[in-house]
Structures are given as C-alpha cells and as structure tokens.
Amino acid sequence: QDYTAIKMKVLDWSAKAQEKLAEYSDKLKGKNVFLVAATLRPETMYGQTNCFVGTHITYGIYNINETDAYLCTERAIRNMSMQKIFADGSTTIDKLAEIQGEDVVGTQIHAPLSNYPGVYVLPMENVLATKGTGVVTSVPSDSPDDFATLTDLQKKPDYYHIKSEWVNFVEPIPVIETPTYGNLIAPRLCELKKINSQKDKNQLAEAKEIAYKEGFYNGIMCVGKYSGEKVQDAKPKVRADLIASGEAFAYSEPESLVMSRSG
Ligand code: ZZB
Numbered sequence: 001q002d003y004t005a006i007k008m009k010v011l012d013w014s015a016k017a018q019e020k021l022a023e024y025s026d027k028l029k030g031k032n033v034f035l036v037a038a039t040l041r042p043e044t045m046y047g048q049t050n051c052f053v054g055t056h057i058t059y060g061i062y063n064i065n066e067t068d069a070y071l072c073t074e075r076a077i078r079n080m081s082m083q084k085i086f087a088d089g090s091t092t093i094d095k096l097a098e099i100q101g102e103d104v105v106g107t108q109i110h111a112p113l114s115n116y117p118g119v120y121v122l123p124m125e126n127v128l129a130t131k132g133t134g135v136v137t138s139v140p141s142d143s144p145d146d147f148a149t150l151t152d153l154q155k156k157p158d159y160y161h162i163k164s165e166w167v168n169f170v171e172p173i174p175v176i177e178t179p180t181y182g183n184l185i186a187p188r189l190c191e192l193k194k195i196n197s198q199k200d201k202n203q204l205a206e207a208k209e210i211a212y213k214e215g216f217y218n219g220i221m222c223v224g225k226y227s228g229e230k231v232q233d234a235k236p237k238v239r240a241d242l243i244a245s246g247e248a249f250a251y252s253e254p255e256s257l258v259m260s261r262s263g
Pocket of ligand 1: 133143209
C-alpha cells in the first residue's frame with residue numbers, strides 16, 4: 001500500500017500527556033513533535049476534524065532530526081527507517097519517549113489543509129496497531145468509520161472518557177461532491193445503511209467500499225486549490241503539494257502485511 005504520511009504538529013499536549021512525558025523532558029526539549037497518520041486519501045485532508053489513536057496502543061516518539069520527532073508505532077518507525085526518511089539516510093532508530101494512546105487523547109494538533117486551526121486527538125476502538133502508523137486522521141465527510149466514531153463520541157463523551165468540548169464543535173466539512181450521495185458521502189451512507197456506531201463493523205465495511213469507489217471514480221473536489229477538478233486528477237496533485245511543503249511524506253507497506261479493519 002502506498003500511503004501518504006501526514007504530519008500533525010502537536011500544539012498543546014493533554015494534561016495526561018504532559019504528566020507522562022515529564023520524565024522524558026530532557027530528550028524532548030526543543031523538539032517539535034508530530035503525530036504521523038497514514039492515509040490513502042490525501043485529497044480529503046481539507047475535511048480533517050480530529051485524529052484518532054487506539055487507547056491501548058503503545059506509541060513511541062522518535063527522533064527524526066535536530067528539530068523534529070514523530071509519534072507513531074514502533075512497527076511504523078521501523079518501516080520508515082528502511083524508507084530513508086531520516087535526514088542522513090541512516091536506519092538507526094532513536095526513541096525519545098514512550099506513551100499510551102489513552103494518554104495522548106485530548107492533545108491539540110495542527111492538521112495540514114484542515115479548516116480547523118487546531119483539532120483534538122480522540123479515541124477510536126478499531127484502530128489497528130498492525131497497520132499504517134497506528135495514528136488515523138479523521139475525515140467524517142468521506143470516511144464512514146470516522147463519522148460513526150465521531151458521532152459515538154459526541155453522543156457519549158463520558159463513556160469514552162473525553163471532554164465534550166473536544167468534539168461538540170465538530171461538523172463534517174464538504175470536500176467531494178458525488179452524483180449519488182451529495183457532498184457528505186459518509187454521513188449519507190451511515191444514514192442509508194442505518195449505522196448507529198463504530199461497532200457496526202459489517203455495514204461500515206460495505207459503506208467504506210462504496211465511499212472509496214464513488215469518491216474516486218465519480219467525485220469532484222468542492223474545496224481548495226483544485227476545486228472543480230475530478231478527484232482522480234486532484235489526488236496526486238494534493239499529495240505532491242503536501243510533500244513539497246514538508247507537511248507529508250511517502251510511506252509504503254508491503255501488501256502482505258496489510259490487514260483491513262474489517263478483517
Ligand atoms: C483519511 C481518510 C479519509 C481515510 C477518507 C479513508 C477515507 P483501508 O481503507 O482499510 O485500506 N487507517 C489508516 N491506518 C489505520 C489503522 N492503523 N487502523 C485503522 N484504520 C486505519 O485503510 C486505509 C484507511 O484506513 C486510511 O485512509 C485511514 O483512513 C485508515 F475519506 O485516511 B483514511 C472510504 C474511506 N475514506
């Protein structure tokens with residue numbers, strides 16, 4: 001799988017993260033930390049409203065260069081190290097800190113291209129530690145899983161141990177117009193398939209497949225620099241722009257190691 005790795009800069013760590021990271025303060029001093037999310041849909045980044053981590057996943061914060069460090073799973077940094085993402089082309093992994101997903105929740109980050117200047121890290125039940133970076137950027141307009149999860153969090157913030165002010169302002173942002181499902185395909189598909197929560201995995205897998213196909217083959221961008229262009233044409237351009245600006249990089253995983261969330 002050829003992913004685009006999106007760099008989401010930490011603006012403000014959650015209280016819990018600050019507490020847990022205190023013991024690593026010497027190593028983290030002066031570093032910009034980025035949560036790195038692997039996506040197959042770079043053209044949808046305009047619609048990012050938050051990012052998801054798995055609460056039980058252990059993440060590392062890894063040194064990249066003088067100024068930057070990346071937060072992702074150890075598995076992902078190993079793959080990255082072999083793809084020459086470190087400045088000097090070395091493959092040596094330098095771990096600065098370790099933190100659990102549940103402690104990262106509530107951290108405020110910058111999501112490149114998003115309408116929202118700062119978005120929150122939130123919990124998702126179905127994040128796989130064995131896929132991508134273990135960090136998932138959330139686009140509720142175009143990803144049924146993201147819309148269903150966000151709706152769960154908005155309905156039951158206490159149950160999910162989050163503050164309602166991290167989610168109550170969030171609304172899906174139209175990014176892609178499709179002939180059959182309008183410009184908010186994920187909410188529309190969740191409605192049509194009667195998806196009530198992130199736990200409805202079978203319907204979500206069906207909705208995801210439709211959203212991928214419809215968005216890619218019939219979608220027209222309705223926001224940003226390539227507004228009015230076909231998704232097929234805009235997708236590589238948005239990706240190239242994000243890479244050129246230093247907000248993203250190419251990240252790939254061997255096909256055989258990729259497991260889908262639906263099993
Ligand atoms: C943003 C985005 C916007 C995504 C969209 C999808 C969609 P797939 O679909 O199974 O082949 N993802 C990435 N890593 C993980 C993980 N560790 N655990 C769970 N989900 C993960 O996998 C690729 C997509 O799954 C990625 O692309 C990411 O969400 C998520 F509008 O990034 B995507 C119709 C889908 N639309």
